Amino acid sequence: MIKRGKGMACMWYPIGFTVAANASAATVKVNTDGTATVLTGTVETGQGALTVLGQIAAQTLGIATDDVHVVSADTDSTPMDTGAIASRTTYVTGNAIVLAAEKAREILFEAAAPLLNVRPEQLEAVDKKIRVLSFPDRFLPIDKVVAHAENTLGKPSIGSASYNPPTVEMDPETGQGKPFNAYVYATQIADVEVDDETGEVEVKKITAVHDCGTPINPMLVEGQIQGGISMGVGFALQEEILFKDGTQINPNLTNYIMPTSLDMPELEVELVDNYDPTGPFGAKGAGEPTAVPTAAAIMNAIYDAVGVRITNLPATAEKVLAAIQEKNKAVA
Amino acid sequence: MKVEITVNGEKKIADVSPETTLLKMLRDEFDLTGAKLGCDVGDCGTCTVVVDGESVNSCLMLAARASGSEVLTIEGLATFQKLHPVQQKFEDLGALQCGYCGPGMIMSAKNLLDKNKSPSVDEIRDALAGNLCRCTGYTKMIEAIQEAAKEINTTNAL
Numbered sequence: 164m165i166k167r168g169k170g171m172a173c174m175w176y177p178i179g180f181t182v183a184a185n186a187s188a189a190t191v192k193v194n195t196d197g198t199a200t201v202l203t204g205t206v207e208t209g210q211g212a213l214t215v216l217g218q219i220a221a222q223t224l225g226i227a228t229d230d231v232h233v234v235s236a237d238t239d240s241t242p243m244d245t246g247a248i249a250s251r252t253t254y255v256t257g258n259a260i261v262l263a264a265e266k267a268r269e270i271l272f273e274a275a276a277p278l279l280n281v282r283p284e285q286l287e288a289v290d291k292k293i294r295v296l297s298f299p300d301r302f303l304p305i306d307k308v309v310a311h312a313e314n315t316l317g318k319p320s321i322g323s324a325s326y327n328p329p330t331v332e333m334d335p336e337t338g339q340g341k342p343f344n345a346y347v348y349a350t351q352i353a354d355v356e357v358d359d360e361t362g363e364v365e366v367k368k369i370t371a372v373h374d375c376g377t378p379i380n381p382m383l384v385e386g387q388i389q390g391g392i393s394m395g396v397g398f399a400l401q402e403e404i405l406f407k408d409g410t411q412i413n414p415n416l417t418n419y420i421m422p423t424s425l426d427m428p429e430l431e432v433e434l435v436d437n438y439d440p441t442g443p444f445g446a447k448g449a450g451e452p453t454a455v456p457t458a459a460a461i462m463n464a465i466y467d468a469v470g471v472r473i474t475n476l477p478a479t480a481e482k483v484l485a486a487i488q489e490k491n492k493a494v495a
Numbered sequence: 496m497k498v499e500i501t502v503n504g505e506k507k508i509a510d511v512s513p514e515t516t517l518l519k520m521l522r523d524e525f526d527l528t529g530a531k532l533g534c535d536v537g538d539c540g541t542c543t544v545v546v547d548g549e550s551v552n553s554c555l556m557l558a559a560r561a562s563g564s565e566v567l568t569i570e571g572l573a574t575f576q577k578l579h580p581v582q583q584k585f586e587d588l589g590a591l592q593c594g595y596c597g598p599g600m601i602m603s604a605k606n607l608l609d610k611n612k613s614p615s616v617d618e619i620r621d622a623l624a625g626n627l628c629r630c631t632g633y634t635k636m637i638e639a640i641q642e643a644a645k646e647i648n649t650t651n652a653l
């Protein structure tokens with residue numbers, strides 16, 4: 164018989180470790196055509212980091228994201244970055260880019276201030292303009308200001324900066340301290356169907372609600388969460404590296420089974436409105452945390468459906484069926 | 496041996512050894528590197544191309560077997576002016592992440608829409624079942640294919 168169950172799991176995940184050096188450096192230069200170039204050592208692997216970093220630079224400089232060219236991942240020409248690891252890129256590299264872009268922007272404010280008869284701190288960078296705060300009609304186009312700074316004042320608009328979440332020593336006695344600079348939170352709910360005669364589990368739906376601070380690019384965050392859930396579903400029900408005599412016996416996709424489009428349930432993803440004052444424009448991170456609660460939620464749903472606790476993943480049909488039979492024996 | 500096929504509307508001839516797969520010929524002889532070599536044994540679908548109207552794993556088809564066929568690869572979808580609606584919607588909705596599965600995924604989707612103008616979600620899931628994606632969870636792809644179907648249908652209705 165098909166039994167339905169619902170399970171929930173919550174998690175927190177740390178962003179920006181502080182137990183050791185964790186730096187990202189960045190360089191931002193604004194060009195005389197009003198575009199900008201960002202140099203970063205981090206790597207794009209499909210998570211959308213370079214888009215997000217370009218958005219962060221664009222927002223700081225008041226220009227369009229399409230006008231930002233991001234150059235990345237070349238040890239010859241790009242600044243040091245600890246890496247596209249630990250869900251740290253938006254937070255740590257993003258903060259470095261804000262700081263670098265602010266320096267480049269400061270040069271533009273100083274160049275534009277006398278021309279607009281104000282002090283640099285009375286200026287803002289928006290809509291491709293350097294503009295007087297609260298006086299939207301008093302402005303200079305950003306490309307003109309860059310050219311003036313470069314060619315007349317001899318001060319090219321460029322900034323380099325690095326960000327390192329302040330390193331905090333852990334208490335050697337208690338092992339306690341503040342190992343990370345920020346934390347994200349999430350809850351996922353799994354709806355499953357379990358066939359109590361075969362042990363087969365089908366995930367029907369996963370509802371995922373995540374906090375990542377203020378999402379810089381909600382579409383990409385959603386994609387990260389959906390992808391993380393697919394890894395979580397595989398972890399819960401299918402994926403396992405099998406060894407025999409120290410050798411992997413399922414080293415290819417014929418026998419290492421991962422979710423296909425038929426295995427993936429309907430996904431409902433929601434982002435919580437939040438703001439972290441230590442992150443770039445309020446953002447924290449969204450990579451690894453997305454996969455954390457999925458398997459736990461599915462195991463709880465299996466328990467809800469058929470009353471067995473699976474504590475050894477993946478919860479294959481064989482394992483679930485064995486647990487159900489065990490339970491039935493105990494009852495009889 | 497000589498193999499003569501039509502690729503993306505262009506007649507092509509190659510001299511290949513008998514065990515050469517269609518994928519290897521496309522990539523090595525014709526420089527069409529859109530179709531990817533993922534597993535080489537028919538598990539992943541990154542090598543998907545359309546042969547005479549059927550989507551196939553080109554790593555499993557011998558080049559000789561495709562002789563005389565019409566082959567469509569990902570390179571044949573876009574023009575310089577315009578992406579194919581499936582490509583455009585994949586881009587608009589952020590349906591790909593690392594992109595490695597993309598060429599195969601998009602060819603499977605395109606072939607589905609050629610045969611079924613308004614596929615249901617289940618029909619789309621079926622059509623993509625041979626294309627593995629490690630990154631995305633498939634959700635945005637399914638949405639993008641539905642959107643592309645809508646767009647193709649409205650353009651055709653005009």
Ligand code: FES
Nearest residue numbers: 533534535540554
């Ligand atoms: S390369 Fe052809 S299916 Fe994987």
Ligand code: FES
Nearest residue numbers: 592594628629630
């Ligand atoms: S986008 Fe990375 S495998 Fe599909």
